[in-house]
Amino acid sequence: ALKKHILVIPGDGIGTEVTTWGKAVLEAIGQKFGHEFTFDEALMGHAGIEATGNPLPDETLAKAKASDAILFGAIGHIKYDNDPSAKVRPEQGLLKIRKELGLYANLRPIMLFDELLDASSLKPEILKGTDILFFRELTGDVYFGEKKRSEDRNTASDLMIYSRYEVERIAIKAYEAARVRGKRLCSVDKANVLESSRLWREVVQEIAKQYPDVETEHMFIDNAAMQLVKNPKKFDVVLTANLFGDILTDEASQIAGSMGMLASASIGDGTGFFEPIHGSAHDIAGQDKANPLASILSVALMLEISFGLKEEAKLVTSAVDKALKDGYRTGDIADANTDKSKILGTKAMGQKVLEYL
Amino acid sequence: ALKKHILVIPGDGIGTEVTTWGKAVLEAIGQKFGHEFTFDEALMGHAGIEATGNPLPDETLAKAKASDAILFGAIGHIKYDNDPSAKVRPEQGLLKIRKELGLYANLRPIMLFDELLDASSLKPEILKGTDILFFRELTGDVYFGEKKRSEDRNTASDLMIYSRYEVERIAIKAYEAARVRGKRLCSVDKANVLESSRLWREVVQEIAKQYPDVETEHMFIDNAAMQLVKNPKKFDVVLTANLFGDILTDEASQIAGSMGMLASASIGDGTGFFEPIHGSAHDIAGQDKANPLASILSVALMLEISFGLKEEAKLVTSAVDKALKDGYRTGDIADANTDKSKILGTKAMGQKVLEYL
Ligand SMILES: CC(C)[C@H](C(=O)O)[C@@H](O)C(=O)O
Numbered sequence: 194a195l196k197k198h199i200l201v202i203p204g205d206g207i208g209t210e211v212t213t214w215g216k217a218v219l220e221a222i223g224q225k226f227g228h229e230f231t232f233d234e235a236l237m238g239h240a241g242i243e244a245t246g247n248p249l250p251d252e253t254l255a256k257a258k259a260s261d262a263i264l265f266g267a268i269g270h271i272k273y274d275n276d277p278s279a280k281v282r283p284e285q286g287l288l289k290i291r292k293e294l295g296l297y298a299n300l301r302p303i304m305l306f307d308e309l310l311d312a313s314s315l316k317p318e319i320l321k322g323t324d325i326l327f328f329r330e331l332t333g334d335v336y337f338g339e340k341k342r343s344e345d346r347n348t349a350s351d352l353m354i355y356s357r358y359e360v361e362r363i364a365i366k367a368y369e370a371a372r373v374r375g376k377r378l379c380s381v382d383k384a385n386v387l388e389s390s391r392l393w394r395e396v397v398q399e400i401a402k403q404y405p406d407v408e409t410e411h412m413f414i415d416n417a418a419m420q421l422v423k424n425p426k427k428f429d430v431v432l433t434a435n436l437f438g439d440i441l442t443d444e445a446s447q448i449a450g451s452m453g454m455l456a457s458a459s460i461g462d463g464t465g466f467f468e469p470i471h472g473s474a475h476d477i478a479g480q481d482k483a484n485p486l487a488s489i490l491s492v493a494l495m496l497e498i499s500f501g502l503k504e505e506a507k508l509v510t511s512a513v514d515k516a517l518k519d520g521y522r523t524g525d526i527a528d529a530n531t532d533k534s535k536i537l538g539t540k541a542m543g544q545k546v547l548e549y550l
Numbered sequence: 551a552l553k554k555h556i557l558v559i560p561g562d563g564i565g566t567e568v569t570t571w572g573k574a575v576l577e578a579i580g581q582k583f584g585h586e587f588t589f590d591e592a593l594m595g596h597a598g599i600e601a602t603g604n605p606l607p608d609e610t611l612a613k614a615k616a617s618d619a620i621l622f623g624a625i626g627h628i629k630y631d632n633d634p635s636a637k638v639r640p641e642q643g644l645l646k647i648r649k650e651l652g653l654y655a656n657l658r659p660i661m662l663f664d665e666l667l668d669a670s671s672l673k674p675e676i677l678k679g680t681d682i683l684f685f686r687e688l689t690g691d692v693y694f695g696e697k698k699r700s701e702d703r704n705t706a707s708d709l710m711i712y713s714r715y716e717v718e719r720i721a722i723k724a725y726e727a728a729r730v731r732g733k734r735l736c737s738v739d740k741a742n743v744l745e746s747s748r749l750w751r752e753v754v755q756e757i758a759k760q761y762p763d764v765e766t767e768h769m770f771i772d773n774a775a776m777q778l779v780k781n782p783k784k785f786d787v788v789l790t791a792n793l794f795g796d797i798l799t800d801e802a803s804q805i806a807g808s809m810g811m812l813a814s815a816s817i818g819d820g821t822g823f824f825e826p827i828h829g830s831a832h833d834i835a836g837q838d839k840a841n842p843l844a845s846i847l848s849v850a851l852m853l854e855i856s857f858g859l860k861e862e863a864k865l866v867t868s869a870v871d872k873a874l875k876d877g878y879r880t881g882d883i884a885d886a887n888t889d890k891s892k893i894l895g896t897k898a899m900g901q902k903v904l905e906y907l
């Protein structure tokens with residue numbers, strides 16, 4: 194039995210609603226398997242700004258560093274989105290915690306839930322068999338390069354920048370994963386135009402030599418965005434930079450018809466950070482409409498990756514699977530064939546998963 | 551009757567094969583309508599490097615500036631793609647001509663060909679009714695910002711940079727187009743993270759005020775990549791920066807199932823530049839397999855946009871339409887239902903379109 198301290202950071206919008214159920218699942222697993230999970234909670238994003246003026250309050254960062262794993266909800270608020278001159282923004286909290294915790298590798302598994310095949314806009318025959326694991330670099334690129342605004346405010350820039358060690362460490366993680374999966378790795382860049390991409394490609398080519406058992410392909414980002422739609426099955430592990438990964442993983446989650454279902458793990462030097470791919474969805478916040486399954490599946494990733502608890506992780510995933518197999522859906526994944534009485538709110542769906550546990 | 555001088559730049563790979571038919575269509579239109587079209591030809595890309603060491607030979611640039619419009623094929627060669635340290639690259643030719651001719655606005659209409667609905671990986675009911683016009687900024691962004699490599703070669707960067715006037719001039723073009731189309735404009739950026747995107751959003755918000763009849767929406771690039779798959783119909787005019795436009799237009803062309811069918815127009819300060827969206831496709835070059843229709847449809851864009859010849863443009867488009875309606879296909883757009891005897895090579899398809907003209 195393990196003793197672990199977990200920090201829950203609900204964040205903004207539907208973040209509070211969904212992490213409630215992620216936490217409840219952790220508690221249930223703890224009880225069932227005799228693990229001692231303790232919890233704390235902290236603010237980030239718009240919630241952090243409202244309370245302290247800071248999107249990542251010092252207290253949150255301190256608690257984060259002291260915890261064994263972090264369960265995060267979502268970030269962002271429409272209020273800042275249309276105010277390009279806002280000095281303080283919710284997203285800064287997320288970017289800063291990624292940097293401070295050294296979370297350089299963002300793992301995003303794109304899984305298909307057979308029951309949800311019809312929820313995708315892609316034809317089932319194109320989709321069937323898709324199983325992709327993205328490795329998105331998370332603490333470099335144009336996200337963290339120097340930002341400038343000219344004095345007259347008429348020119349603005351962001352520096353897209355990578356150093357060799359940043360590419361190396363995530364490439365190694367991606368190759369290690371490819372080795373125990375489909376043994377294919379596709380590295381995505383724009384090396385025909387960008388110098389930072391040329392460095393990226395050079396380094397990946399070097400690391401590739403250490404993994405002769407993995408088949409490496411290099412693809413330009415425009416082509417990758419296209420191939421994902423054309424033939425998602427052809428991808429196994431996809432390795433890419435921060436910005437390209439942001440774009441491709443959102444596209445891929447929609448292809449899988451599973452935006453509300455997908456979880457991600459950010460790992461690196463220390464504490465792991467687990468969150469849904471979906472955003473703060475203010476339009477449905479507080480209405481018991483959000484899908485808690487991505488947060489629950491984030492917990493499965495936490496159990497497996499941060500705590501090494503494979504059996505526990507499997508139990509969580511299969512509880513979600515069972516709820517789906519028995520026809521239960523939240524609004525976002527319901528379709529014309531869904532039995533109306535089985536369309537559940539956030540709470541009822543969370544409860545359902547607890548029952549199956 | 552008009553007198554126009556057109557420069558044909560075949561470029562690399564299948565470029566030569568497809569521009570042959572674009573040019574043939576221009577000749578046919580000239581004869582039919584009594585326009586005097588004269589032609590010249592010039593090298594660019596890998597072809598330029600092989601002949602002169604320069605991906606954009608001086609002679610090509612001089613001829614380009616002296617012409618009334620340019621019909622371009624494709625660029626790129628696999629040889630450079632996997633050699634990140636190559637000093638001279640085919641793509642530099644394309645980037646340089648865009649800059650030298652001031653081609654700041656790249657228009658990419660994403661059209662659906664009813665006959666090709668099944669060629670898309672998207673479900674027909676999701677796709678049907680899609681009609682998007684992209685305005686991709688083409689002479690700024692991280693494509694043209696300063697590129698650096700540290701002396702030890704271990705750090706590389708590209709500057710993502712925009713100035714107000716660059717955003718203004720393309721925003722105005724996009725709004726003018728939206729006004730005579732569906733009156734909706736979606737501007738795509740990453741303003742929650744990037745300073746250059748915040749400037750982009752500020753400027754678009756300002757220009758928007760001059761177009762109260764057009765409904766403006768601002769969307770983050772990750773969300774846009776997702777929404778394009780989820781519900782492509784919701785877009786009318788999409789306005790975006792160079793890099794984001796590169797990614798989104800390739801994704802969208804695949805969504806429309808029409809990579810081999812789509813044309814683009816690059817316009818700005820002077821001579822217009824017309825080319826297919828597809829690349830140089832070296833794997834099928836010289837085998838009479840390339841689809842010439844995108845090059846032919848580029849000619850339709852040239853006739854309309856550079857020469858103001860609407861009737862002539864329409865005739866070209868409807869000749870392509872007729873060939874499709876009568877069941878003719880090149881290999882890339884054929885499917886299980888295609889009559890095998892109607893699958894044509896490049897030449898036969900080009901001839902077909904000439905017949906319908
Ligand atoms: C909220 C935003 C800063 C963030 C990102 O771009 O990284 C989000 O889109 C994500 O993918 O986690």
Ligand SMILES: CC(C)[C@H](C(=O)O)[C@@H](O)C(=O)O
Pocket residue numbers: 385386415625626641644796
């Ligand atoms: C060949 C390449 C430099 C080019 C670009 O990225 O602009 C191409 O992908 C395009 O979209 O025209």
